[in-house]
Amino acid sequence: MxxxxxxxxxxxxxxxxxxxxxxxxxxxxxxxxxxxxxxxxxxxxxxxxxxxxxxxxxxxxxxxxxxxxxxxxxxxxxxxxxxxEASQEEPLDGSIYLRPSRYVDSDRLFGFAGGQFDLEREPVELAQDIARFVADRLEYVPGASAPTDGASDTLLAGAGVCRDYAHLVVALARAMQIPARLAAVYAPGCDPMDFHAVAEVLLDGRWTAIDATGLAPRVSLVRIATGRDAADTAFxxxxxxxxxxxxxxxxxxxxxxxxxxxxxxxxxxx
Known part of the structure; x- marks a missing residue:
């Protein structure tokens, strides 16, 4: 399918x-x-x-x-x-999507990421490690986060909704020098159904989706907007x-x- x-x-x-x-x-x-x-x-x-x-x-x-x-x-x-067509790397992607941004305070997570993950692993393995970590660390709880919460707030709270999961994935990836961004999508199968947010990481010149919520199959996602974080992709x-x-x-x-x-x-x- x-x-x-x-x-x-x-x-x-x-x-x-x-x-x-x-x-x-x-x-x-x-x-x-x-x-x-x-x-x-x-x-x-x-x-x-x-x-x-x-x-x-x-x-x-x-x-x-x-x-x-x-x-x-x-x-x-x-x-x-x-x-x-699968989204390919563009000339500025490796610069724009490594920088901290409004909801992705990756500069505050350098030390945490270095202690939590094996930085000697390949980027593909690190991305998979991040997805598993965020899925295990967070609980999906509507209303658990505020609109102003960033990735470090989510890490401390241990709960949030799709944008919080995506922000934390993006922040940890950037903290480990993997370009990452947020995509707003339509997500068939998502429950509860709503506008959805997932992370994307740049691996071997191609953008790959990571959805640590596990709420919808990635192959069915439909892209709406793409940016540094939710500030760029608000519906x-x-x-x-x-x-x-x-x-x-x-x-x-x-x-x-x-x-x-x-x-x-x-x-x-x-």
Missing amino acids: DASGREVSAAIDADIVGETDIELQIAVARLPGLEVDEHLEVTLDGTALEVDELASAHGGRIHRFTAHEGELAIRYEARIQGRA LDNHGGTMTLRSSVVTAIVDGALPVDDIAELVPIR
Whole structure:
């Protein structure tokens, strides 16, 4: 099973007070090898809003618009066919994705990583060691973390949700000089179903997905946005005014049976 046929959707409702500029990252990334039939509708009090599309890193797309006071409704659905080409190393990847970032304070984890892992092991083995360590160390507990928590907070707390797992994997990889980043994805089979976050590590010139939560098979993932951490990949952001999220419903399915994941395999997001 290659999970090449996939369907995803997102329904977001929010209340707006005052004028605000809003950015969405919910559309499937535009990547070679994928055929995407999609529809995005944004309305305020039932009236359609004009939406601009901006190209982002690694095929991602930001949809930006201005909204005034009222009830905002966002509806997105897509049918995906085919398999994207595996993400290859780009010239700046080895620099950008080794640096500490807002939620990935890898510079605070150098000593811990050096004492916890055998740094003489090959990068592929280290990446697998990190995945097993984070899976064993953390407990998946919705509400256990705050939106401002970084990787070192998660390590100390021992609990979190998908973004916390991904941040800790990325931080430990960077602390051991393995370039790593975060990908926001649609994840068929994920339970609880929602927007999902996984880590990616650069191994032998190719980006490989690591999902220490084990909540969804990596072969079925659909890339939305890619960045240093969750600050770069937020599904909804606003500037000015006030926005209160009322509901968010995400779906993601594959054609046929859900694939089985093998944590020992190197699997790219495709």
